[in-house]
Amino acid sequence: MDATHEIRLRLRFYKDIDETIATVQQKFKEYAQKKSPDFKIKVCEDHIWFYIIGLKKQYWSPHLHLHLEPKGEKETHIRGLFGPDPTLWTFFMFLHFIVAGIFTIFGMIAYSNYMLKQSYMTDLAVMALMVFVWFLLYFIARQIRFQGNGQMEELEKLFLDIVKK
Numbered sequence: 351m352d353a354t355h356e357i358r359l360r361l362r363f364y365k366d367i368d369e370t371i372a373t374v375q376q377k378f379k380e381y382a383q384k385k386s387p388d389f390k391i392k393v394c395e396d397h398i399w400f401y402i403i404g405l406k407k408q409y410w411s412p413h414l415h416l417h418l419e420p421k422g423e424k425e426t427h428i429r430g431l432f433g434p435d436p437t438l439w440t441f442f443m444f445l446h447f448i449v450a451g452i453f454t455i456f457g458m459i460a461y462s463n464y465m466l467k468q469s470y471m472t473d474l475a476v477m478a479l480m481v482f483v484w485f486l487l488y489f490i491a492r493q494i495r496f497q498g499n500g501q502m503e504e505l506e507k508l509f510l511d512i513v514k515k
Contacts (some may be wrong), residue, residue: 361432361495361502367513371396371418371426373492374513381512389508400505412498414505430509432502434494445487453480 358496377397382391390401400414401407412432421427433439485486 406409410494410497
């Protein structure tokens with residue numbers, strides 16, 4: 351998967367395999383029992399999560415979420431979603447909500463000052479700064495994803511190895 355030309359921060363992929371969901375789940379459950387020093391696999395019904403653990407784990411380490419869907423009698427459709435560590439993702443969403451809140455509040459204050467015929471340039475400057483911060487957060491997230499590309503490929507390789515067994 352080529353992640354460098356994608357705009358989305360959370361990369362997705364789809365794969366169809368000629369096995370039942372139960373067979374695919376069993377493969378992942380068997381691998382999860384092996385206790386790898388670098389990877390942790392959690393299986394819960396039709397959802398499977400891959401995590402990087404141990405010495406390889408960094409703050410930018412991705413995880414992989416798989417959702418298994420029946421496509422036919424003996425065929426399974428797998429939806430894969432790469433994402434950042436849930437704690438890091440929550441922190442970024444928190445920052446986005448703070449920035450959006452500040453932008454909205456200063457937008458209302460600017461409108462009030464405009465209607466009262468008072469200076470509203472400071473309010474517009476703060477709103478422009480919030481737009482800059484939004485772009486900055488986006489580019490920081492892209493950089494974090496770029497740093498995790500190697501580990502995304504490792505997770506994808508592990509996923510493909512388990513499915514091929």
